[in-house]
Amino acid sequence: MVGFFSFLVKYLPVLLEGTIMTLQLTVLSITFGTIIGLFVALAKISKSKFLSIPASLYTWVIRGVPLLVQLFFLYFGLPQVGIELSPFSAAVIGLSVCSGAYIAEIIRAGIQSIDKGQLEAAYSLGMSYAQAMRRIIIPQAYRRLIPPMGNEFISMLKNSSLVTTIAMVELMRTATHISSSTFRPLESFVAAGLLYLVLTTIFVLIFGRLERRLTVYE
Amino acid sequence: MILVENLNKSFGKLHVLKDINLHVKPGEVVVIIGPSGSGKSTLLRCINYLEKPDSGNVYIDGEMIGKREVNGKLVDDSLKNINRLRSQIGMVFQKFNLFPHMTALGNVIEGPITVKKMPKEQAIEKGRYFLKKVGLADKEDSYPSQLSGGQQQRVAIARALAMEPKLMLFDEPTSALDPELVGEVLSVMLDLAKEGMTMVVVTHEMGFAREVADRVIFMNEGRIIEEGTPEQIFLNPQNERTKAFLSKIL
Numbered sequence: 001m002v003g004f005f006s007f008l009v010k011y012l013p014v015l016l017e018g019t020i021m022t023l024q025l026t027v028l029s030i031t032f033g034t035i036i037g038l039f040v041a042l043a044k045i046s047k048s049k050f051l052s053i054p055a056s057l058y059t060w061v062i063r064g065v066p067l068l069v070q071l072f073f074l075y076f077g078l079p080q081v082g083i084e085l086s087p088f089s090a091a092v093i094g095l096s097v098c099s100g101a102y103i104a105e106i107i108r109a110g111i112q113s114i115d116k117g118q119l120e121a122a123y124s125l126g127m128s129y130a131q132a133m134r135r136i137i138i139p140q141a142y143r144r145l146i147p148p149m150g151n152e153f154i155s156m157l158k159n160s161s162l163v164t165t166i167a168m169v170e171l172m173r174t175a176t177h178i179s180s181s182t183f184r185p186l187e188s189f190v191a192a193g194l195l196y197l198v199l200t201t202i203f204v205l206i207f208g209r210l211e212r213r214l215t216v217y218e
Numbered sequence: 219m220i221l222v223e224n225l226n227k228s229f230g231k232l233h234v235l236k237d238i239n240l241h242v243k244p245g246e247v248v249v250i251i252g253p254s255g256s257g258k259s260t261l262l263r264c265i266n267y268l269e270k271p272d273s274g275n276v277y278i279d280g281e282m283i284g285k286r287e288v289n290g291k292l293v294d295d296s297l298k299n300i301n302r303l304r305s306q307i308g309m310v311f312q313k314f315n316l317f318p319h320m321t322a323l324g325n326v327i328e329g330p331i332t333v334k335k336m337p338k339e340q341a342i343e344k345g346r347y348f349l350k351k352v353g354l355a356d357k358e359d360s361y362p363s364q365l366s367g368g369q370q371q372r373v374a375i376a377r378a379l380a381m382e383p384k385l386m387l388f389d390e391p392t393s394a395l396d397p398e399l400v401g402e403v404l405s406v407m408l409d410l411a412k413e414g415m416t417m418v419v420v421t422h423e424m425g426f427a428r429e430v431a432d433r434v435i436f437m438n439e440g441r442i443i444e445e446g447t448p449e450q451i452f453l454n455p456q457n458e459r460t461k462a463f464l465s466k467i468l
Contacts, residue, residue, distance in 0.1 A: 115315075117311060117313055117315035118315060118317065120268055120311070120315060121309075121311065121315035121316075121317070121374075123268060123301075123304060124266060124268065124304060124307070124308070124309035124311075124378070125304075125305060125328065125329035125332075125333055125377070125378075125381060126301045126302065126304045126305025126306075126329065126333040126381065127301065127329075127332060127333055128297060128298070128301050129297070131332050131333070135328065135332055136317055136328075139319050140317075140318065140319050143319075
């Protein structure tokens with residue numbers, strides 16, 4: 001136990017650097033993923049087939065192919081056709097595109113869970129579809145999105161450890177480095193695990209608070 | 219004000235509206251009665267184009283809703299035009315459909331601000347006026363979930379009125395209310411009728427129909443079977459189906 005603490009003290013600074021990178025990757029991917037997800041969700045529920053078919057295709061492929069395969073495709077596959085991505089770009093693109101598909105489904109379900117009468121009431125005032133979405137439907141769906149978005153955030157945080165395989169130096173990669181230079185894999189990965197747990201716990205608390213704050217009107 | 223010509227509407231194999239013709243004059247209060255499933259609500263929803271008719275035309279103040287003539291042919295009108303016409307038609311729903319994330323005042327000023335681009339101060343002033351009109355001046359900061367059904371429906375009426383519509387459609391406005399809350403909504407509607415608002419009301423409140431309606435229409439199985447003044451319909455119905463319906467409900 002004492003050995004573990006002295007190990008932790010020695011390697012914490014470098015592990016924290018990895019943690020910050022993991023956090024950056026997660027926040028960036030969720031941000032881009034949410035933007036992608038919002039448009040894909042709106043496209044999926046649209047009446048126009050030109051929008052709904054490509055959107056459905058996107059969520060079908062991305063949710064059906066392992067993230068690891070997608071990352072390898074971006075980082076190892078694309079250079080073959082002349083597209084070279086840095087580990088960081090490949091990681092952000094891969095994670096964003098992946099979370100975008102899941103978030104699209106979350107947003108679509110949220111929008112469709114709003115009573116049809118809300119849209120009708122908005123229309124009866126003379127609102128356009130876009131105005132009804134922006135003013136009436138999305139603000140209501142938003143609150144219902146918080147719990148599943150919290151889940152998505154946490155699973156993205158953990159999924160980000162996969163980018164270690166495309167040479168991205170983040171928390172998992174850092175732990176692997178320490179493990180192979182010190183020959184102490186047990187301590188290295190327990191430390192990494194604890195840091196992931198700290199991050200996920202913080203997000204669970206943040207999302208819990210958000211959820212409570214947004215229940216004012218119900 | 220409203221002209222409906224040969225309107226037909228089906229949902230799948232179910233023929234809900236069959237060759238409906240209706241003319242509502244400005245300031246007229248028309249009450250539509252009839253058994254459930256007779257097409258009353260669908261007719262109302264076709265008038266503001268929440269349902270798209272399969273055939274037939276609906277004119278609001280001389281303007282056709284949903285279609286427009288191009289080189290002698292009728293084509294679907296632009297959404298922008300449909301929205302513009304809808305903004306002139308107030309609609310009150312059975313289940314109120316208030317926006318739960320906005321206060322009572324927020325609900326009432328939403329249309330003027332978003333659709334009419336009215337400055338906020340002016341919309342608030344107008345919103346307060348209409349809330350006062352429905353007797354809810356003290357509830358402007360309440361969310362719909364904090365209001366009773368009758369209060370919610372009155373806010374919904376104020377929300378529709380705030381758009382200063384040419385006519386108002388009421389789709390069973392008191393059917394979802396506890397009996398003791400029906401009166402407060404009906405009295406707001408009565409005031410509106412007295413002020414000369416053009417109204418089409420689908421309701422089961424025969425007392426309201428008798429007192430307020432200029433004309434009562436009886437619908438059955440998608441057709442208008444009988445129409446006349448309240449006296450004619452309630453005291454001396456001609457059609458057997460009307461007689462049977464009224465004997466059950468009165």
